Amino acid sequence: MVDVLGGRHLVTCKGAAVEAEVALQNKVVALYFAAARCAPSRDFTPLLCDFYTALVAEARRPAPFEVVFVSADGSAQEMLDFMRELHGAWLALPFHDPYRHELRKRYNVTAIPKLVIVKQNGEVITNKGRKQIRERGLTCLQSWLEAADVFQNFSG
Secondary structure (H helix, E strand, O other): OOHOOOEEEEEHHHEEEHHHHHOOOOOOOEEEOOOOOOOHHHHHHHHHHHHHHOOOOOOOOOEEEEEEEEEEEOHHHHHHHOOOOOOOOEEEEOOOOHHHHHHHHHHOOOOOOEEEEEOOOOOOEEEEEHHHHHHHHHHHHHHHHHOOOOOEEEOO
16 A cells, blocks of 8 residues: 555544554555445444454454545544544544545545545555445455455455
């Protein structure tokens, strides 16, 4: 993800900063474009949280998958409240980082929620991550890993 998020810091739901390159190294990354005020986002986020939690629990090592929340909320507080209320233990681009807007353009996000699954170089594996998780559950990770050429260490 150096091409996409290199040199940036991401935040946890507790507010801790982490370096994007370290946190996302050798992982398939799901860019999650959503907002608290959006009913479909509020509907899908718990499902994504369950998906993420199951992957982390099943992995023999750190899971080869990470979610990065790209907020479309109206304020930093709204974003933080949404993260604390419904999100999993995944990462987020800070609200005040203007790169949020560039990512929306780069990945052609015209409606939310949108879950874009990307390779390490930022190339899109699928822009239908939300639909795939709803239809296939945990089994979709295997095809994402194969498309990304990431070492597979997920037992499911």
